[in-house]
Amino acid sequence: MEPFKLIHPNDQHTAIASSGGANVKFIAGGTNLVDLMKLDIEKPAQLVDINSLKLQTIETLSNGNVRIGALVKNSDLAYHPVIMKNYPVLSEALLSGASPQIRNMATVGGNLLQRTRCPYFYDTSFPCNKRVPGSGCSAINGYNRMNAILGTSSQCIATHPSDMCVAMAALGAIVHVEGLRGKREIPFHEFHLLPGQTPQYETTLKHGELITAVEIPAIPYAAKSHYLKVRDRHSYEFALASAAVILNVVNGRIQTARVALGGVGTRPWRAVLAEKVLTGALANEQTYRTAAEAALSEAKPHKDNAFKIELAKRTLVRALKTVGGMS
Template sequence: MEPFKLVRAQNNATAIAAASSKDTKFIAGGTNIIDLMKLYIETPKQLVDITGLNLNQIETQADGSIKIGALVKNSTLAYHPTIAKQFPVLSEALLSGASAQLRNMASVGGNLLQRPRCYYFYDTAFPCNKREPGTGCSAIPGYNRNHAVLGTTENCIATHPSDMCVAMAALGATIQVQAAKGVRSIAFNDFYIIPGKTPQYETILRPGELITSVTIPALPFAAKSHYLKVRDRASYEFALTSAAVALDVSNGKINNSRIALGGVATKPWRSLAAEKVLNGATANAPTFKAAADAAMADAKPHKYNAFKIELAKRTIVRALETVGGMV
């Protein structure tokens, strides 16, 4: 780990001002950035500790939406009674991630900014476009069993690692950020970048911008939602495939739906194609299979991860059957 300066911010303004310095990163729980610093993947000259900021509330707004502070711990959010009741898909996603100890430290804002867990990204002995743009992607010709089949490019096929973010993508969350020039809200699906010409960036967050909160819109039918994660072992493991689903069904007809996928894409992957198949259709096995086929229609497998396409389809169908009352 390289030497660095630690600054403890007292409020949002001082945090943002400190982060305007070159080679500066924010730190909250530190469950990702510290690992990256130990491996010399991240080498900030300065860390701004934001744990003292007033960003740890979970509040129900007048319009029924839920505002979640960026410093809310993953475990706090997962066990919050409103979240568990109104958005079980989010609670389930959080509880399927990492370990209890990590969930007690990890923050919502930090979860949003997790770097890929690609083994070539983490091993500086291998070329990686995310670490050093232009050097190549070692995963494409290498062992790519855990890598993405959606949203990939010739520059990167690393999967996005977060479970929480898959649920938030399905729920249509909005991210609030603050900078010296003001605040802005970013639709969840617009926040993440497919690795094109700048694979070193995963989000549209600008230097010095501080994530302050995430808002989940009022979505009554999300009370009937589910997160299904398929992985190599039962705990403390990243997804091979996952599906966050919600259905609004009445008299056997699907009035509205939400589907997002994890473990298979370079970003939290909301599938509008699958939702289009579901909306207005009969809630039955053929519909669910058609939706799964639509979700994976653009998948591009590599040598070792072609199995993910069929596995993802089955994950989607199983999750839909669970929510649709067929399991």
């Protein structure tokens, strides 16, 4: 691990003011960053420990939205009574990710910035455009069973690893950030970038900007929602495919649908094409299957991961059945 300077500001203003230099990173739970530093993938010159900032609360706002401080631990969010009751999709997504120890450390803000677990990103002896721009992608012609089938490019097929972000994508969350030039709000679907020709850029966060909160909208029907994750082992494993589903079904007809997929996309994948099929349709197996076909219609398989297309479809159908039932 490269040497770095570690500072511990007590307030947000000082933390943001300390982050302007080159190669400065904020650190909260550290569950991903410390690992990447041990492997010499991340080499910050300075770390700004933000754990003393007052960003630890979960509050219901006057408009019914729920504002989650960036430093709220994954476990605290997952077991929060409001989240368990009104947003089970989010609670289930959080509890399906990592281990209890890591969930006690990892924060909501950090989760948004989680890096891919593509093995070629992790192994510094291989070319990787995300790690060393322009060096090439080892996964495209390598062992790519875990890699993405949606949103890929000729430069990168790395899967976005987060479960929480898949639920956040379905919920249409808003990311609150603050930098030296002030505050702004980023809609969730504009937060993560597709790899395109520049896979080293993963979010629209600007240098020095700090995530302060994630706000989830009041969605009364989200109390009926579900996150289904399919993986190689039952626990403590990344998704092969996952689905976050929120449906408003009235008299057997789907009024509104919010659907996102995980384990298959280069970013948390809002399945807009599936939502179009579902909206206004009868809640039955045929609708679910048609929606799943639409969701994966643009999928591009690689040598080892073509199985993910059918797996993701079945995962989505199962999750839709769980939430929407059969009319």
